[in-house]
Amino acid sequence: MARRITVAKGDGIGPEIMGATLMILAAAGAQLDIDEIEVGEKVYLAGNTSGISLNSWNSIRSNKIFLKAPITTPQGGGYKSLNVTMRKMLGLYANVRPCTSLHPFVKTKHPEMDVVIIRENEEDLYAGIEHQQTDEVVQCLKLISRPGCEKIVRYAFEYARQYKRRKVSCFTKDNIMKQTDGLFHQVFKEVATEYPDIENEHWIVDIGAARLADTPEVFDVIVMPNLYGDILSDVAAQITGSVGLAGSANIGEGCAMFEAIHGSAPLIAGQNLANPSGLLQGAIMMLNHIGQADIAQKVQNAWLKTIEEGIHTADIYKEGVSKQKVGTREFAQA
C-alpha cells in the first residue's frame, strides 16, 4: 500500500533536485502518495513570517513523513529559520548525517572515510533565546537539558547497534563549559554503560574536529550537541567529496523529516547544474524509515552505479576521475 508523505519543493535549486528525486523514486517503484505543500521564500514574501501555513503544518502532522528540498530564508527582517522552527515544533531531536567516501569514483582526500554524525537537533544555542543586554552587549543562551542529552545519546547507541557500527564517539568542550557540555559528556558516560557491545570515547571538540578533518577514518558514529554538529557535519560531508552528496534525517518521536544537508544555492538555480544526490540520499533514508528498504536499496544501487560509471554533475566532476559531465536531469535519468 502506498505511504502518504508530505513533500516541499523549496527554493533555489530545490524544485530541480526534488523533480529529479521524485522521478527516480517513481522509476524504482516506491509506493508513495504525495501531498505537496509550499514552504519557504514565497510564503515568507507573501507576508507569513513563519514561512509555512497552517494547512502545511497539518499535512506534515498527519502524514508524519516529510521530504523537504532546501529553502531560502529572506535576509533581514524578523524572519526565523524555518528549518529550526520545524525541528523544534515537530520534536525532531536527532539529526542523522552519514558521510561516506565513494573513492575511487568521487575524488576525495579521505578514501577510507565512513562516518555518521548524529547531531542533537533542538537545544544548545539553537534554542533561539537572544537579547540585547545593554546598548553594546548582546547575549545568546546555550541551553542543555538532561532529557535532551539522554534522548540523543541513546539514539546514537541504538543507531550504532542497528547498523552494526563499532564505536560511538562524543565531542564536547567540557573543559570550558563544565555544566552544559559537562552534562552532555556525563550523560554520554552513563548511557554508554548500557551498551557494553559498543566502544565509546570522548574528545574535546577542538582536537576531535582536527582529527576528523585530518584522519576521518578513525571515527565511526559521532554524537554531539547541536552547533558542533552543524559545523562538523558540513566539514565531514565536504571532505568526502562534496556537501552535495550528503542527505540527512531529522528524527522525532512521531514525525520524521528528510532533506539534503546543503542549502538552496540560489546562484545556480534553474540551470540544470545542481547535484540531486543529497536530497536523494535523504529520500533513501526515508524509504528505509517507512519500511520500503528493498526500494531504498534499489535506488542506492542505481545511484552508486551512476556515480561509479563516472556520470557526474559539475560539483563533483574531476578530470581523470569523472567520465561525463551532466546536468541535474541527465543525472537523474542515468
Place this chain on the structure above:
Amino acid sequence: MARRITVAKGDGIGPEIMGATLMILAAAGAQLDIDEIEVGEKVYLAGNTSGISLNSWNSIRSNKIFLKAPITTPQGGGYKSLNVTMRKMLGLYANVRPCTSLHPFVKTKHPEMDVVIIRENEEDLYAGIEHQQTDEVVQCLKLISRPGCEKIVRYAFEYARQYKRRKVSCFTKDNIMKQTDGLFHQVFKEVATEYPDIENEHWIVDIGAARLADTPEVFDVIVMPNLYGDILSDVAAQITGSVGLAGSANIGEGCAMFEAIHGSAPLIAGQNLANPSGLLQGAIMMLNHIGQADIAQKVQNAWLKTIEEGIHTADIYKEGVSKQKVGTREFAQA
C-alpha cells in the same frame, strides 16, 4: 639591551619543549633576560585553585611579555582553566594562529595552505557564565560586545595590512544567532570599509569550516568569535601536517603571551618525543613582537632548514618524506 620576559615551563611535555626552545633562542643570540615562574598543575595541587600565585601575576604584569608552555588543569574539582583566566585578566583580546603548510617537507594533504586564524579571545561562551536553571536544565551565556568585536576585527585588518595579506574572511552563524553573531558580522562590514585595500568576505561558519577543511588555499586571514576560532584553528593547524607545528600569540593592549596551540600531552611527557616546533613558533612571534625581528628570522630559517632536511620528531615523521627520526633534544640541536 636584553628584554626581560616571563617564562613558565608548564606541565607534561612543557619542560622539555621549553628547554629546547630556550636553548635555540640562546644559540641564535636572542637578547632575553628570563624570569621563570611556576603555573599550572603543581600550583593547583598545592591548593591554589587558580593555578597561579600573586608573585607570578606580578612578574607577568611588569614584564608584559610571557612565553608559556602548555599546562595541565587537574580533572574535576573547582579548577578553572588558567589559559582562559590569563587571557581575560591580561586583556589578551586577539589570538593569532598562523597555519602554513611546509610541503614538501612535512606531509600534508593541503600543500598550498597559508592561513592565519585570528580568534577573538575574551568573549563568547568563554565568558564563563554558566548555571543550573532547574534540576535538569543548565545554561551557558554567549556574550558578544560591540567594543569586543571592533577590537578584534580591526586587529585582523591591521594584521593583514602589516603582513601584506590580501583578504580577510569573517566566519559567523548569523543566520541563527542574529543578534550576537549578527553584531560580529555587522561590525566586520563596518570596519572593512576602512580598509579598501584589503578584500573582505563573510561565510556562514558551517560551510566556511567545510571549505577550510577541504580547500584551505582559498583563505588568507580569517577572523571569528572565540569558540569557532578555538575549533577551527585546531582543524587548520592539524591539516597543515600537525597541531604540533603551530604557535600562537595572545595579544592585548599592554601585555602579550606566546604559546604553542597544542596541550601538555602528559602521555608522552619526559620521553624526549615531543615536537618543540609549536612553542618555538610562539617564541618566533614573540621575538618579532619585541623588536628582535632579525633573530626571529634566523631562528625561523634554522627551523625551516631542519624540517627541510627531513629531521623530524615522531609526530610528523613519515616514511618517504622524513629522513631521520629524532627526539626533542636532537631536533633542537639540529
